[in-house]
Amino acid sequence: MLPHYVVVMKETNPDVVAYISWNNQGPEMPLTFKRIFISFGAQYKGFAKGCRPLIGIDGCHLKGNFNGCLLSAIALYANQQIFPIAYAVVSEESKDSWTYFFRCLRTALADSGRDDWTFMSDRMKRQFPGPYFEAYFWQAANAYNEWVFTKAMDKMKGLDPAAYHYLREIDLKLWTRFKFDPTICCDDNTNNFTESFNATLGLDRVLPIMTIRRNCMVRIATRQATGEEWQENDITPYAKNEIKKANDDSRFCQLHCSGRGEWEVVEGRTSFPLNMVQRTCMCGRWQISGIPCKHACRVINNNRQSPAQFVSKYYSVAYYRATYDLTIHPMPDPTQWPPADIPFIAPLK
Numbered sequence: 001m002l003p004h005y006v007v008v009m010k011e012t013n014p015d016v017v018a019y020i021s022w023n024n025q026g027p028e029m030p031l032t033f034k035r036i037f038i039s040f041g042a043q044y045k046g047f048a049k050g051c052r053p054l055i056g057i058d059g060c061h062l063k064g065n066f067n068g069c070l071l072s073a074i075a076l077y078a079n080q081q082i083f084p085i086a087y088a089v090v091s092e093e094s095k096d097s098w099t100y101f102f103r104c105l106r107t108a109l110a111d112s113g114r115d116d117w118t119f120m121s122d123r124m125k126r127q128f129p130g131p132y133f134e135a136y137f138w139q140a141a142n143a144y145n146e147w148v149f150t151k152a153m154d155k156m157k158g159l160d161p162a163a164y165h166y167l168r169e170i171d172l173k174l175w176t177r178f179k180f181d182p183t184i185c186c187d188d189n190t191n192n193f194t195e196s197f198n199a200t201l202g203l204d205r206v207l208p209i210m211t212i213r214r215n216c217m218v219r220i221a222t223r224q225a226t227g228e229e230w231q232e233n234d235i236t237p238y239a240k241n242e243i244k245k246a247n248d249d250s251r252f253c254q255l256h257c258s259g260r261g262e263w264e265v266v267e268g269r270t271s272f273p274l275n276m277v278q279r280t281c282m283c284g285r286w287q288i289s290g291i292p293c294k295h296a297c298r299v300i301n302n303n304r305q306s307p308a309q310f311v312s313k314y315y316s317v318a319y320y321r322a323t324y325d326l327t328i329h330p331m332p333d334p335t336q337w338p339p340a341d342i343p344f345i346a347p348l349k
């Protein structure tokens with residue numbers, strides 16, 4: 001019934017971007033499902049208005065009565081949790097399926113006025129042999145600045161040269177934090193957040209595609225209600241908690257004023273140049289994450305200002321509300337669908 005489902009979906013949710021295709025193998029053969037792509041206005045418009053320009057993508061097998069793979073595009077919203085932008089069910093994960101998915105996604109985002117997306121995927125997932133690789137890889141990947149990065153890589157070079165040379169071949173901005181684009185304001189360097197979408201779906205074995213829509217509808221409605229309880233000019237609970245942690249750690253820092261908004265913040269034996277005008281700290285954390293680091297919190301508190309004022313707009317309640325401004329409208333069950341001259345198709349085998 002999926003071709004009919006798409007028609008009814010467009011009637012109830014006129015701004016949905018939805019495509020379905022099926023295989024026609026001759027006059028005596030049944031039509032068979034090929035693939036379906038769905039992105040509701042509440043999803044692609046909410047993403048473009050309120051989320052960082054970061055898109056996590058993931059594919060997983062559908063367990064249940066039908067074969068096929070679920071492809072999804074996931075963003076992080078202002079409270080640092082997942083916001084599904086689009087999903088597709090395809091026969092298999094392949095270059096052809098992903099090309100289809102990205103083509104459809106581009107259509108959905110065509111009117112967003114933005115084209116600065118960063119994509120995150122697990123395509124580099126691979127086991128590298130060697131006992132030291134794991135530890136030093138994560139030290140290097142988690143580094144907020146070049147100094148920490150170089151230290152980890154130097155250790156790896158001495159202990160596991162093959163791993164070192166393998167990593168040096170890969171463009172740094174693809175895997176280490178300190179090279180991430182600061183405009184994204186995201187320091188997440190794993191793809192775990194997209195995988196958690198699949199885990200939370202609780203996919204129905206009989207009607208997986210319809211279940212996802214309902215799940216996304218309810219997800220948006222509950223978060224929309226939550227956002228209405230928050231103060232208009234506030235930051236999200238996630239950002240508040242990050243500020244609290246940074247504030248707690250900031251008391252061990254010492255300040256030396258340099259003038260015109262510049263400071264040297266000393267932590268232990270390390271000294272970090274900090275610029276309040278450019279909102280940068282040499283530890284790297286402030287500009288990469290969009291939330292003041294402990295050194296910045298120390299200066300901001302010293303200036304009798306509030307660290308919340310220096311948090312990126314992407315963690316604001318205003319952006320949260322922009323993300324959850326629209327809703328996915330409810331749909332009737334198939335017995336109530338208006339008649340339409342649309343073929344039935346056979347599912348994937």
Ligand SMILES: [Zn+2]
Nearest residue numbers: 281283293295
């Ligand atoms: Zn810092």
